[in-house]
Amino acid sequence: MAGKPKLHYFNGRGRMESIRWLLASAGVEFEEKFIETPEDLDKLKNDGNLMFQQVPMVEIDGMKMVQTRAILNYIATKYNLYGKDIKERALIDMYIEGMADLNEMILVLSLCPPDQKEAKIAQIKEKVTDRYLPVFEKVLKSHGQDYLVGNRLSRADIHLVELLYYVEELDPSLMANFPLLKALKTRISNLPPVKKFLQPGSQRKPPISEEDLEKARKIFRIK
Amino acid sequence: MAGKPKLHYFNGRGRMESIRWLLAAAGVEFEEELFETREEFEKLIQGEKKSLFPGQNSMVEIDGMNLVETRAILRYLAAKYDLYGRNIQEQAWIDMYVEALKDLSDMIMFFPLSLPGEKAMNLEYILQRATTRFFPVYEKALRDHGQDFLVGNRLSWADIQLLEVILMAEECKPSVLTGFPLLQEFKARISCIPTIHKFLQPGSQRKPPLDEGSIETNIFIWLNL
Numbered sequence: 194m195a196g197k198p199k200l201h202y203f204n205g206r207g208r209m210e211s212i213r214w215l216l217a218s219a220g221v222e223f224e225e226k227f228i229e230t231p232e233d234l235d236k237l238k239n240d241g242n243l244m245f246q247q248v249p250m251v252e253i254d255g256m257k258m259v260q261t262r263a264i265l266n267y268i269a270t271k272y273n274l275y276g277k278d279i280k281e282r283a284l285i286d287m288y289i290e291g292m293a294d295l296n297e298m299i300l301v302l303s304l305c306p307p308d309q310k311e312a313k314i315a316q317i318k319e320k321v322t323d324r325y326l327p328v329f330e331k332v333l334k335s336h337g338q339d340y341l342v343g344n345r346l347s348r349a350d351i352h353l354v355e356l357l358y359y360v361e362e363l364d365p366s367l368m369a370n371f372p373l374l375k376a377l378k379t380r381i382s383n384l385p386p387v388k389k390f391l392q393p394g395s396q397r398k399p400p401i402s403e404e405d406l407e408k409a410r411k412i413f414r415i416k
Numbered sequence: 417m418a419g420k421p422k423l424h425y426f427n428g429r430g431r432m433e434s435i436r437w438l439l440a441a442a443g444v445e446f447e448e449e450l451f452e453t454r455e456e457f458e459k460l461i462q463g464e465k466k467s468l469f470p471g472q473n474s475m476v477e478i479d480g481m482n483l484v485e486t487r488a489i490l491r492y493l494a495a496k497y498d499l500y501g502r503n504i505q506e507q508a509w510i511d512m513y514v515e516a517l518k519d520l521s522d523m524i525m526f527f528p529l530s531l532p533g534e535k536a537m538n539l540e541y542i543l544q545r546a547t548t549r550f551f552p553v554y555e556k557a558l559r560d561h562g563q564d565f566l567v568g569n570r571l572s573w574a575d576i577q578l579l580e581v582i583l584m585a586e587e588c589k590p591s592v593l594t595g596f597p598l599l600q601e602f603k604a605r606i607s608c609i610p611t612i613h614k615f616l617q618p619g620s621q622r623k624p625p626l627d628e629g630s631i632e633t634n635i636f637i638w639l640n641l
Contacts, residue, residue, distance in 0.1 A: 267508045270507065280492075283483060287484055324469060
């Protein structure tokens with residue numbers, strides 16, 4: 194069989210982090226090739242490695258996969274983290290697409306101009322406590338099971354716990370009124386592959402520093 | 417068994433149009449409850465048909481579920497009607513193709529929300545992306561395998577989505593497929609598939625593009641603010 198999956202991205206969270214979380218949680222070892230300069234990205238493009246001229250790109254099972262959701266779908270299906278039938282998959286998809294909206298807001302926060310940041314953060318916090326977390330707390334309450342869907346671990350749990358770590362980074366008090374989500378976070382964090390990924394020295398990336406943000410802006414030619 | 421799928425949305429393309437395309441192509445009859453005013457919209461989101469996230473503005477009732485989130489609905493339909501490939505690799509290719517097409521179709525869909533001063537610039541950007549980033553990939557895919565369909569030598573969600581986006585792009589600029597002979601053939605071929613041909617006829621549930629200043633355009637605008 195092919196070697197380990199190889200991730201092509203810059204050395205930061207961005208759109209690749211959820212892929213790192215999913216692979217790690219599935220116990221899959223992976224390699225990373227970091228894009229450090231605009232020239233690195235140009236080379237990837239010019240060598241015909243990026244189908245739509247964009248990263249993330251993941252070399253996996255003989256394919257050069259692009260489009261974050263396509264990559265995540267493939268990994269989830271391959272490692273049995275996508276429900277047992279199409280109805281469970283529909284439920285998982287509804288949950289994770291909702292999470293993706295919130296994840297996107299947090300992701301682009303680092304690109305927000307300093308004078309708008311505080312307002313943006315307030316907006317996100319409100320959405321977290323009023324719109325998103327209550328839904329997932331309610332789901333867990335409604336069936337009383339340890340996992341969001343189908344009484345077993347799925348990508349929905351992994352993506353949610355990743356998101357809860359970002360929520361906690363933003364403001365730990367946001368989780369105060371969501372006991373079941375806190376319990377889910379603890380439970381998933383204690384699964385051996387996840388626990389390993391949460392240790393220092395793993396391939397999990399920290400929040401982006403100012404310096405790395407400048408570097409990323411240069412690489413992706415973002416103003 | 418359950419009745420026909422029922423779509424809840426406003427009377428326009430928006431996020432529901434790809435779903436209409438997929439259902440129609442699969443030969444599935446569906447009903448629509450289209451809201452026309454703000455009051456109806458409020459009633460929908462507060463009504464008995466509770467949707468998962470507060471403030472959702474689109475929903476499909478199907479097989480005993482109230483599905484929200486466009487991608488969740490599309491994937492369910494694609495899988496149910498055997499338009500999602502025969503194995504995990506084919507699914508991967510279909511996903512890559514449709515995700516990229518969504519980037520392009522979103523650009524076109526949100527074009528009516530452009531500020532007046534930006535309209536020309538946005539249109540040029542859309543066409544540039546279509547002809548240099550996206551269409552070449554699909555032209556090449558068809559050329560490389562020489563088959564009639566994008567993935568697995570049979571009709572899939574990817575083909576239906578590509579046709580939809582080609583037609584949207586042609587509405588922006590009729591000659592947009594110049595230089596893409598295989599895509600032109602593809603367009604003709606897929607349009608002839610009986611279920612799709614039917615959907616392309618006047619009187620079908622296919623929705624027209626938004627007319628500037630129309631009620632539907634205004635609804636679309638405040639749905640997406």
